[in-house]
Amino acid sequence: MRSIFSTVLKTAAVTSTSVLAAIIFAGFLIFLANYAHLTQLQAGLGKPGLPISVGFARHGGAAIFKNNSGQLLEVQATLTSPTNRRDRYELVIPSWGAKEIGPLDEWTFLGGQRITLTNTNFRPMKIDLR
Numbered sequence: 082m083r084s085i086f087s088t089v090l091k092t093a094a095v096t097s098t099s100v101l102a103a104i105i106f107a108g109f110l111i112f113l114a115n116y117a118h119l120t121q122l123q124a125g126l127g128k129p130g131l132p133i134s135v136g137f138a139r140h141g142g143a144a145i146f147k148n149n150s151g152q153l154l155e156v157q158a159t160l161t162s163p164t165n166r167r168d169r170y171e172l173v174i175p176s177w178g179a180k181e182i183g184p185l186d187e188w189t190f191l192g193g194q195r196i197t198l199t200n201t202n203f204r205p206m207k208i209d210l211r
Contacts, residue, residue, distance in 0.1 A: 128204045129202075132154070132203075146198070147174075157172070
């Protein structure tokens with residue numbers, strides 16, 4: 082009787098240890114995922130938002146990027162489609178001016194696309210089209 086009881090205890094101890102190891106490992110994976118996300122967020126901390134507003138032409142599928150500051154802005158616009166087409170445009174927008182991207186640039190804006198605007202002095206701006 083004693084040997085059956087001690088075998089059950091040993092099996093329970095091994096199972097408990099396995100479960101504990103799995104929980105610790107899962108916690109470590111969650112920590113790594115959160116750490117990577119926090120590192121990406123911290124890259125933009127302390128930087129002001131990009132002083133750009135984005136509008137869309139009613140006809141023609143063009144986007145208009147307006148500089149809302151008194152300084153010239155150099156911005157990289159990355160356009161991504163749901164089919165993984167990705168185009169990059171270098172926009173130099175004068176103070177209080179605007180630039181347009183559209184069919185003349187071989188891009189028509191549609192739902193499901195993403196616009197990412199970046200400049201090293203500002204936090205990135207991401208816009209998902211619906």
